[in-house]
Amino acid sequence: MTGVDWERLRRMVLSRAGQRCEACGRGPDRDTGRWLEVHERWAYDNRACVQRLRRLVCLCTDCHTATHFGLAMMRGRDSEALDHLCQVTGLTEAQAHEHVDAAFELWTQRSTTTWALDLSILAAAGITVAPPPPPSERSKSRP
């Protein structure tokens, strides 16, 4: 995907969402460093070992950080991310911990599989995608 394609895709996703986070409904706020970002949602076919890009959603920085909780932990932002998760979902802190634990368990389980990528949704949107590197050469990302 070229830079121009990515920018076009980003604008398309943000515009479709009405310049609002699809999880918490807030807009960007330059003063607090909250931006609108694009997050990939995947569907996993365990039998065929294919991970298919299902949808691109618009998330604000805070929701995106809460979504990638492993990354938030590495950056020392996990308590902030957990607070935000509780605020947006209405989960109690204990429920949020359970949710995060379950996500890590699923991630650990999925990490044992070598997934082929299905990015056909992008082709349908007129985006040209360079063939992804073979699964063995891609690094595994955290939830």
Ligand SMILES: [Zn+2]
């Ligand atoms: Zn948000």
